[in-house]
Amino acid sequence: xxxxxxxxxxxxxxxxxxxxxxxxKRAELNLEGYTWKEEKxxxxxxxxIWLIVTSEKRQISDLKKLENNLKKEKDKMERILKSxxxxxxxxxxxxDIN
Numbered sequence: 001x002x003x004x005x006x007x008x009x010x011x012x013x014x015x016x017x018x019x020x021x022x023x024x025k026r027a028e029l030n031l032e033g034y035t036w037k038e039e040k041x042x043x044x045x046x047x048x049i050w051l052i053v054t055s056e057k058r059q060i061s062d063l064k065k066l067e068n069n070l071k072k073e074k075d076k077m078e079r080i081l082k083s084x085x086x087x088x089x090x091x092x093x094x095x096d097i098n
Contacts, residue, residue: 033057
C-alpha cells in the first residue's frame with residue numbers, strides 16, 4: 001500500500017453510518033457525526049484492514065478554514081490589483097515611420 005493508494009481510498013470510499021449496535025456499544029465515546037469504512041489492503045504481502053474515519057465536525061472545520069484562507073488570498077490579490085491600477089504605465093517612444 002502506498003500513500004497514493006491510501007489517498008485514493010479516502011477520496012473514493014463510500015462512508016457508512018456507524019450501525020446502531022456499534023453506537024450503543026460505544027455510547028460513552030460520543031460517535032455522533034462520525035462515519036467509517038473498512039478497506040482490506042495488502043501491504044508487503046500481509047493482508048490488513050484499514051479503517052477510514054470521517055468526522056462531520058472536522059469537515060465543517062476544514063471547510064471554514066479553507067474559506068478563510070481563500071478570503072485572505074482574495075483580499076491580498078485585490079490589494080495588489082488596486083496598487084497596480086494606480087501605477088502609471090510607461091510606454092516606450094514609438095519610432096516615426098515616414
